[in-house]
Structures are given as C-alpha cells and as structure tokens.
Amino acid sequence: MRILKITLLILGSVILQITLIARIPLFGSRPDLPLALVVSVALFRGPLQGELVGFASGLLCDLLSDGQFLGIQSFSKTAVGYGIGLVRGRLYSENLITQLVSGFIATIVVKVVTSVHLSLLLTDSKFLSIRFHGLILAAILNSIITIAVFWVVKRSAKSER
Amino acid sequence: MFVFLNRYRTIIVFVFLCIVSLALSWLTVGKSYSNSIKHSLSIFLIPVDFCSSVISSISGRASHVGAAFASIFREPVEEAKLQSLESDLKSLKRQLDEERARNSRLEELCEVCTNLTESNPSFSLIPAKVIAVEPTDWFRYLTIDKGRSDGVATDMAVITRSSFAVDTSHPTGAIVGRITDAQENSSRVQLITDRLSVVAVTIGPLDDLVLLNGRPETEDCVIDEVPSTTHDMLKDGNVVKVDERSSIFPPGMLVGKISSIERGIHFCRIRVQPAFRFARLREVMVVAVLEE
Numbered sequence: 057m058r059i060l061k062i063t064l065l066i067l068g069s070v071i072l073q074i075t076l077i078a079r080i081p082l083f084g085s086r087p088d089l090p091l092a093l094v095v096s097v098a099l100f101r102g103p104l105q106g107e108l109v110g111f112a113s114g115l116l117c118d119l120l121s122d123g124q125f126l127g128i129q130s131f132s133k134t135a136v137g138y139g140i141g142l143v144r145g146r147l148y149s150e151n152l153i154t155q156l157v158s159g160f161i162a163t164i165v166v167k168v169v170t171s172v173h174l175s176l177l178l179t180d181s182k183f184l185s186i187r188f189h190g191l192i193l194a195a196i197l198n199s200i201i202t203i204a205v206f207w208v209v210k211r212s213a214k215s216e217r
Numbered sequence: 218m219f220v221f222l223n224r225y226r227t228i229i230v231f232v233f234l235c236i237v238s239l240a241l242s243w244l245t246v247g248k249s250y251s252n253s254i255k256h257s258l259s260i261f262l263i264p265v266d267f268c269s270s271v272i273s274s275i276s277g278r279a280s281h282v283g284a285a286f287a288s289i290f291r292e293p294v295e296e297a298k299l300q301s302l303e304s305d306l307k308s309l310k311r312q313l314d315e316e317r318a319r320n321s322r323l324e325e326l327c328e329v330c331t332n333l334t335e336s337n338p339s340f341s342l343i344p345a346k347v348i349a350v351e352p353t354d355w356f357r358y359l360t361i362d363k364g365r366s367d368g369v370a371t372d373m374a375v376i377t378r379s380s381f382a383v384d385t386s387h388p389t390g391a392i393v394g395r396i397t398d399a400q401e402n403s404s405r406v407q408l409i410t411d412r413l414s415v416v417a418v419t420i421g422p423l424d425d426l427v428l429l430n431g432r433p434e435t436e437d438c439v440i441d442e443v444p445s446t447t448h449d450m451l452k453d454g455n456v457v458k459v460d461e462r463s464s465i466f467p468p469g470m471l472v473g474k475i476s477s478i479e480r481g482i483h484f485c486r487i488r489v490q491p492a493f494r495f496a497r498l499r500e501v502m503v504v505a506v507l508e509e
Contacts, residue, residue, distance in 0.1 A: 103227045107227070107230060125242050127245065
C-alpha cells in the first residue's frame, strides 16, 4: 500500500510538472515538483526511500523530457534524496525552516550536479555556467512548495496507520 | 553477508542507483542507444502519456474559458477607458482651438501695433488682457490687468484689432474706449458704447466732424443731429474714424461703420456699429503717449 501511494505521488508530481507547471512560469522560473517530493520523502522517511524516490522520479522526468540523455536527473535526484535523508536524524524534519532550507539547498545541489555531469559527459565547459538569478528564484519556489508537498506526504503516511 | 548488506543497505542502494544513472547517461551520449533505450521503456509511459494528455487538454480548455470570461469584463473597462480618452482628446482639441484663435488674435494685434507705432513713433503701447466685465456694466465698462505700476494712467486710449478690414487686407486697429480709473495693477476702461462716452469722429467723404455717443442698451453708438447737407452723402457701411484733433485717441483710427441712418427733414441720426466685438474682446493695447 505504501509503495502504491509513493508510486502515485511520483506519477502525479511528474505529470503535473510536465503539464501544468511547465505552462505557468512564475517570475521567469518554474518550481520542480518531483524534487520537492524527493526532499519531502527523504526528510520524512530517510535516505533509503529518498534515494529510491529520487531515482524513480528523475528517470521518469528524463524519459518524458525532450532531452536525449537518460540518467541526468535520476543521478542528481538520487544524490539529493540520499543527502537530505542523511540529515534527517540530526534535524527536526517537521520544522518549517528545515523544510525551507532543505528545498533551497536541494535545488542548488541538483543544478550544480547536473551542470558538472553534463560538462563531463559532453566535455563542454559551457554547461558549467549557471544563471544565478534564475537559480535563486527556482530555489525559493522549490523551498516554498516543499512545505506543501511534505504535508501531503505526511498525510498519506498518517492514513496508513 | 546478509548482516553486512542489511547494515549498509542504504549506501549500497545509493551506489547502485548512481552507477545505473551514470551508465544510462553514458550509454545515451551516443544517439543510437538513446532511442532504443527510450523506446524499450516507453511502454511504461503509456498511462503517464494518457494522463498528461488529458490534463493538458483540460488546462487548455480552461485557459480558453478563462480568457473568454476575462474579455467580458475587459470590454466594458476598455470601453470606459476609450470614452475617457475620447473626452480628454476633445478637451485638448478645444484648448488647442482656443490657443490657435488666441494666437491669431495676438498676431493681428501685433501687426496693428507695429503699423501704429511706425506711423506714430510717439506712441507707446502697453498690452493688456480683459480680466473682468461686470454684468451691470455690460457694454459700458471693463477691467484690464494693467495699472499704474505698468505705466497706465487715466484718459489713455485703449485699442484693439478691428473686427472688419477697411482699406487693405491687413488688420486694422479700432478704438475700444479710454482709461477712467487706473489702480496699481488694474484699470477700468470706459467703452465708446457707454452712454457717457463722447468721441470726436469724422464721417463722410468730406470728413465732417461730429460727436459719437454711446448707447449700451443697443450695443452701439449714435451720432445725433447730423445736418442734412452731410447725411445726403452718407450711406450704410461708411467708415467712421477718429478725428485728427482728438486729444485722447490716435488720429484716424477706426471707430466703426454706419449701420443705419434715420433721416429727418433737417437732421438725421446715424447709428454706428463699433469696429470691435465686445463678446470677443480678450486682448487690448493701452496707448501711452511718450513725452517729448
């Protein structure tokens, strides 16, 4: 049952990301709903679930994206899911500040990892240039929606008990 | 072995997933692998594609409905804005027309002044605006915005441009009245249509000297008791000018034209229409005589 719920959450976040969110830019940037889900699951469940959800949602995003590469988003989201899950034991995950900061840092880490990954794959340093203005804006948006997604994950876990 | 795997389960899964991701990315760098891998995995995406297409169509229709709904409210707002803009433009056009008319009047008045000062170098002209006309003094008095501080004094002549041309196509000056009361910054002007106004004028081909009196009730002037020897040579439309011996008004300046002649046996009464239009009197000139 839990696996089904997580699967539905992953599918729902990816579908919403590629349909609705892709059409509605907010101040020139877009939030990353699957990433918010990865952070929320990692904060709530720990590193194992975090990396698995990260891998699945990342791979699904790679498959549904127009890009030719697979494994780019899955790698970065796996790393983020594992990293955020590791700090779960050290921080109070239900604190709003923790969720905000986790979402913010996760966005920056995903962007940096993706840029390095692409530059190494294609041996082209142009992927190392990052638009900081857009990155900060996206990080702020992601940190805000992480709070909402965390609440959804928590509610779905409560209904299991 | 199992204890080891169980203890380090998380990190082992993490490493495995990273290797898989890196392998996928490395394999798909070359295009041929990318298409085949994507094609083989596409079967799992059928429900995702279906859901995403449904949501996309719903969101597309919703955006059309929202745009149509918003246009209902936008049209009246835009119409109100257009109406407001139209009234602003009309107001601006009125102002522009007024300014153009004023500009035209001032140009003609300027030409009148130039002609006057060229023919009479002893004259100095003080421009003034009509600032007040009291209803009880209609066609009798008006107030201008120049006074003693501007060099205006009692009994100075006030002129303006004529409302009709006389001999040439150039604008002609016409007398309006004289200063009766000069305050510090304003002055009162007695019009030639005032009952108490008397102006020495000449009429007819022989320039007969007669006295012009004002008639505010009929908005014109009259010349009474004109001898028959004079009025026989007069007709409607004849010009009436200031006599050269006038001590107040510039000699030869236009007063008006004959509008009607009431002929009697020995005398006649001549009605004279002033050369200025009272209703359009805005700018005037005060004639100051330079002391030699």
